[in-house]
Amino acid sequence: MSSLWTPSGEHFPQGEGDGGAPPRFPPAGDTDVTDPSTEPSQAEAQAEVDAMRAQLANTPAEVVVANHCYGLFELAAIYLSQTPPMLFQARLAIDGLGYLLDGLRGRLGEAEPSLHESLSQLRLAFVRLEGAEQSGADNAANTGQASD
Numbered sequence: 332m333s334s335l336w337t338p339s340g341e342h343f344p345q346g347e348g349d350g351g352a353p354p355r356f357p358p359a360g361d362t363d364v365t366d367p368s369t370e371p372s373q374a375e376a377q378a379e380v381d382a383m384r385a386q387l388a389n390t391p392a393e394v395v396v397a398n399h400c401y402g403l404f405e406l407a408a409i410y411l412s413q414t415p416p417m418l419f420q421a422r423l424a425i426d427g428l429g430y431l432l433d434g435l436r437g438r439l440g441e442a443e444p445s446l447h448e449s450l451s452q453l454r455l456a457f458v459r460l461e462g463a464e465q466s467g468a469d470n471a472a473n474t475g476q477a478s479d
Contacts, residue, residue, distance in 0.1 A: 396435065397442035403428040404449045411453070416460045425453050 371379065387395065403424050410421035428450055432439070439446060 391440070393438060393440040393442070396431075397439050397446060400428055400431055400439070400442075400446050401449075403431070404446075404453065407453050407457075411456050411460060415464065418457065418461055418464065421453075421457055425450070425457060428453070 407421045407424035407428065410417040410424060428446075432443075432446055432450055437443070
């Protein structure tokens with residue numbers, strides 16, 4: 332079973348009959364990733380995909396959509412944290428998150444308030460970084476003109 336990340340922490344959706352137990356991972360060092368005999372057979376891989384699909388079908392859509400929104404938040408934050416910030420890319424992720432939240436207002440459950448707050452923080456960071464970049468460009472242009 333996989334978890335869903337939210338700003339309030341990891342969530343492990345409960346599937347039918349699993350009791351909400353957290354996923355079990357093999358202890359470190361138990362498997363050799365370079366050993367082809369450890370790769371699942373096609374039937375095992377298909378069974379794993381089927382199990383994930385069943386788990387997803389038992390997870391409320393509001394949780395899954397909110398999780399995708401958190402992914403857009405992370406994407407925008409990554410672009411904004413680059414040196415220099417990747418403003419064009421960040422704007423697309425921020426706008427996408429904004430359109431999703433506006434279009435789904437009132438339908439994203441308990442995650443919605445924190446998603447809106449996260450969007451506000453992203454927009455504020457974007458405006459500050461864009462202003463700093465513009466200020467730097469203006470200063471460079473003025474310095475270049477003063478030396479002429």
